[in-house]
Amino acid sequence: MFAYLVRRLLLMLVTLFGISVVIFVLLRVVPGNIVDILFAAAGYVDPADKANLEKELGIDQPLIVQYWHWISGFLRGDLGYSYVSEKPALQEILPRIPITAKLAGLALLFSASIGIPLGVISAVKQGTRLDYALRVVSLSGLSLPSFWLGLLILTASVAMFGQMPIFNPNPQTWLEAFATYAVPAAAVGFRSAALTMRITRSSMLEVLRQDYIRTARAKGASEAAVNYRHALKNAILPVITVIGIEAAFLIGGLIVTETVFNIPGVARFLVEAIRWRDYPIVQNLVMFIAVVVVVANFTVDMLYAVFDPRIRYTD
């Protein structure tokens, strides 16, 4: 087990190194840097000024030097300065993380707490009207892009209530905080909930056919005990996998959702930073997201062993 963990950890480091190279190269392949953009906006070009500025920002140096400069700083915890705001990148990124984390956490919570029970119900009531209704809802959840759903929600709330939910940066009560995040989280979590429901349903249908379900009934267990205690615990593995993958995909959905709902989170900030070619922000933010995804994957693999005693990680 210990050797396995060490190996996994090393593998995670290799993955992150690969990601750092890819993001670094991709950013520089994209035409133009911040200096080009600034000077284009200003409308005149003095090559000497441009060269000076590039030198000041260090983007005139060979790529390998730039990479070393970034990655060694990253490992020391020195993320450099934002080109745009000229503040330390860490100061720019850190305060935005909790906002996105709350949003993503709430979205995942929605998808699990709605998707799993509805999936179980849909499987248990297979072939009934309820099952068909739930499947139609989940199919629509998979088909609606979250930004469009977000726009629909905003439009509808204006049309119906004459106002729309505005992001409140300083919620006073717990309830206010929930209200601030709930609507965008629901918009972005609807898709995950739909996916979770479908996976739960099909996994449950598979498990409900098994012999040990009949054994549980033969013991005199109630339907609720059979469905949740016996069946769901066996059916949960694929669901965990999907929720883990969704956690990674969520960031894509959040970029547009944060934009639509005007939420000052990490995801929207990343899009801004890419537009300005703000290398320190983009590189470090993408690395941060990569770490989250890699850790989420690792957590899912570890959860397998928690839920299924047949899975043991050995050396």
Added chain:
Amino acid sequence: MTKQSDLVLEVKNLKTVFFTNSGLFKAVDDLSFSVRRGETLAIVGESGCGKSVTALSLMRLVPDPPGRIIGGSVSLEGTDLLALDEAEMRAVRGNRISMIFQEPMTSLNPVMRIGDQIVEAVRLHRSIPAREAQTIAVEMLRLVRIPEPARRAREYPHQLSGGMRQRAMIAMALACRPALLLADEPTTALDVTIQAQILALILDLQKELGTGLVLITHDLGVVAQTAQRVIVMYAGRKVEEASVEALFASPMHPYTRGLMASIPAVPAAGIVAPERLNEIPGTVPSLVRLPKGCAFAPRCKLAIKRCEAEYPPLADWGGGHLAACWRAEEVAEVA
């Protein structure tokens, strides 16, 4: 003879049908039998003859849809199980009537500890603290002769061999000391040496606990070793019922005779081997389109015109030996 109070189980005219796309089929048709306290009744027949559906019907676990019990009565110690509502039936299942299944490999929940699965069976029917139920679980594992029961109770099914798992299943089924145990081919999936051990175990425990036992099998050898009485089923119906001695001495239904003739002889044991293994020609008829007369007639060497036209009634040929055959007496003579 038998007093009414001796009867653990009395089944009368049980009918279980399945509604399928190709039509309605009668899996169990007009089946009646009874089991006395401590008695072993064997139900024998080929695959698809309705043995397992009979057991599931007694537990009221026939999957509905497509299956449904449409008639008859199942009286367990005087309670008509078919008249109970689902909650009352749950209180009976695993408590007064239990079942062991054919596949020990797949019949235990893979993500629950063995001990916990027995604890669940106990606590569903006895309001006792978890710790006490845990003690009972370990005791039950000891009773089914699992070595180191306390350690095994903490293990998961995949850590046990097939024989061990079947022992655990038996422990679970008997944990609440049921009046009746249904064993559906309990040894079919096991190695031959293990089969004998498991059968011996079931019989020992049955004797110890005074449980009535319905043993479902296709293996006449098992029947001879274990049962007091035998029911032979064919195409959903009982075609013969007798004490084990009477059945093996003089089978009265051609199907029973065919089954016995198809047991391979063991030359080393002094039994002369026939040149070729006897077989019953043809296959079990589709339960959707049963012939008008005797369902076995198309495969029967002794069939006469009457067999194809009329279903032979189940008649008592003396001493409680029942057989449904127009030529039963002749069959008995040949034997």
